[in-house]
Amino acid sequence: MQPILDTTAYAQAVQQLAIALLERHPNLNNTVLVGIQQGGVVLGWDLVRQLRKESGLQDLEMGLLDITFYRDDFRTSILAPDRMNIPFSIEDKTVILIDDVLFTGRTIKAALDVLLDYGRPGRVELLVLADRKEHRQFPIQADYVALTVSTQRSQKLKLLSAEGGGQTLVLLES
Amino acid sequence: MQLSTRHLLGIKELTPSDISLILSTAEQFKEVLQRPVKKVPSLRDVTIVNLFYENSTRTRFSFELAQKRLSADTLNFAASSSSAAKGETLLDTVNNILSMKVDMVVIRHSSSGAPHFLAQHIPAAIVNAGDGINEHPTQALLDAFSITEKYGQLKGRKVAIIGDILHSRVAQSNIHLLNKMGAEVVVCGPPTLIPKHIQSAWNVTVSYDLKETLNWCEVANVLRIQLERQNQVLFSSLREYRLHYGINRQLLDGLQKPITVMHPGPINRGVELDSDVADSHQSIILQQVENGVAVRMAVLYLLSNRNLA
Numbered sequence: 001m002q003p004i005l006d007t008t009a010y011a012q013a014v015q016q017l018a019i020a021l022l023e024r025h026p027n028l029n030n031t032v033l034v035g036i037q038q039g040g041v042v043l044g045w046d047l048v049r050q051l052r053k054e055s056g057l058q059d060l061e062m063g064l065l066d067i068t069f070y071r072d073d074f075r076t077s078i079l080a081p082d083r084m085n086i087p088f089s090i091e092d093k094t095v096i097l098i099d100d101v102l103f104t105g106r107t108i109k110a111a112l113d114v115l116l117d118y119g120r121p122g123r124v125e126l127l128v129l130a131d132r133k134e135h136r137q138f139p140i141q142a143d144y145v146a147l148t149v150s151t152q153r154s155q156k157l158k159l160l161s162a163e164g165g166g167q168t169l170v171l172l173e174s
Numbered sequence: 175m176q177l178s179t180r181h182l183l184g185i186k187e188l189t190p191s192d193i194s195l196i197l198s199t200a201e202q203f204k205e206v207l208q209r210p211v212k213k214v215p216s217l218r219d220v221t222i223v224n225l226f227y228e229n230s231t232r233t234r235f236s237f238e239l240a241q242k243r244l245s246a247d248t249l250n251f252a253a254s255s256s257s258a259a260k261g262e263t264l265l266d267t268v269n270n271i272l273s274m275k276v277d278m279v280v281i282r283h284s285s286s287g288a289p290h291f292l293a294q295h296i297p298a299a300i301v302n303a304g305d306g307i308n309e310h311p312t313q314a315l316l317d318a319f320s321i322t323e324k325y326g327q328l329k330g331r332k333v334a335i336i337g338d339i340l341h342s343r344v345a346q347s348n349i350h351l352l353n354k355m356g357a358e359v360v361v362c363g364p365p366t367l368i369p370k371h372i373q374s375a376w377n378v379t380v381s382y383d384l385k386e387t388l389n390w391c392e393v394a395n396v397l398r399i400q401l402e403r404q405n406q407v408l409f410s411s412l413r414e415y416r417l418h419y420g421i422n423r424q425l426l427d428g429l430q431k432p433i434t435v436m437h438p439g440p441i442n443r444g445v446e447l448d449s450d451v452a453d454s455h456q457s458i459i460l461q462q463v464e465n466g467v468a469v470r471m472a473v474l475y476l477l478s479n480r481n482l483a
Contacts (some may be wrong), residue, residue, distance in 0.1 A: 050353070066202070067215035068202075069202075069206070069215070069216045069475070070214060070215060078477075079175070080175040080198065080199060081202040082202075083202070083205075084205050084206075085204060085205070086186060113215070113483060116209035116210055116211075117210070117213070117214075118209060118210060118211070119210055130300060
């Protein structure tokens with residue numbers, strides 16, 4: 001297990017993402033946040049807290065998106081679904097899709113499929129903590145990236161909760 | 175997490191963790207059914223045949239809708255309008271259908287054990303949609319889902335199953351499920367409609383007193399009097415049945431606490447249930463029907479895993 005970000009570096013990365021997001025969307029007008037289960041939801045809530053701090057906006061909401069029923073590989077390893085909850089309309093909104101790691105691009109492709117079943121967003125942007133750029137299998141890139149990590153295909157990049165609060169990002173050998 | 179079985183033959187064959195997995199997956203499918211597009215692509219490469227050798231409205235529609243919501247391809251078979259009417263055997267019918275590359279078979283049959291027979295002889299996943307007087311597992315699962323939705327959990331719930339227990343596959347599946355999940359069960363009905371050794375064979379209490387049973391329970395699952403399965407006189411008249419075991423408004427209002435009323439349908443109005451009970455706020459009969467689709471989606475989804483033993 002190789003640490004990539006400790007809790008302090010993670011908090012800085014979240015702050016950096018929040019500032020970049022507010023730069024492009026001041027006051028987050030007509031903009032909604034949607035976190036992808038499970039890492040994207042963890043990052044998403046941390047981002048919401050940071051956005052409140054940076055912008056003073058208190059009524060920020062985040063939707064939870066689960067791609068289990070849309071996976072292209074589920075027939076061979078069926079997975080129990082996570083909670084899905086998008087309690088607001090995404091019609092004509094700018095949707096900020098949030099995930100912890102961008103890897104092959106398949107999760108994001110599935111997440112876009114889910115999103116379109118909820119309505120017709122005006123625009124979708126992708127925000128990720130870490131990008132494993134060299135392993136992309138679909139033509140998908142992120143609009144906001146905190147860091148790019150060079151990895152082996154077989155390795156796993158994962159958010160882990162730290163004892164005493166906060167998150168760390170670690171690289172695992174499979 | 176995956177199921178311990180590749181077929182859904184009965185609740186008897188499921189483990190408590192199978193039941194929990196189906197119920198928690200159904201919860202997510204219920205959310206799918208509230209979306210603007212009430213459909214997911216999960217089973218788009220799966221073909222399912224619905225073999226209904228016995229009449230059904232609710233169950234057949236519910237399965238069909240569940241399959242459509244999962245993007246599966248479906249074939250419908252009704253015994254009355256098919257070659258079965260020309261004398262083809264069940265196995266021949268199914269083998270012919272399977273040679274058209276079908277992955278799953280949903281079967282309802284008047285003979286107990288028909289789904290088990292198919293499971294032994296053909297390679298597809300089998301889902302029991304009701305077999306004779308044996309089991310109706312998806313009904314018990316949707317009943318359990320509806321109780322859980324209302325009360326939070328099944329463990330410790332007091333559930334009464336009322337009416338024709340003898341001919342009821344719904345009762346049998348429900349008793350197995352409630353037992354496995356730690357609920358308390360009382361069965362109530364006329365002595366002639368309750369199997370003799372049920373109390374010792376299954377972990378249930380028998381009562382012949384409707385009022386006492388209703389005062390004890392939190393949920394009353396009221397069964398239909400199955401006139402079509404009775405080949406001898408087990409009670410003297412529907413009027414007499416109604417008098418002793420029919421649930422009416424006056425009876426419910428006289429109880430110490432409000433209870434929830436369930437019924438698997440179709441209702442014999444004015445026999446086992448009066449309209450002012452069936453259509454009241456205490457009844458969750460229509461929620462049961464709604465939940466049926468989500469529960470069946472969960473079952474089909476989980477059984478489509480090709481790695482099941």
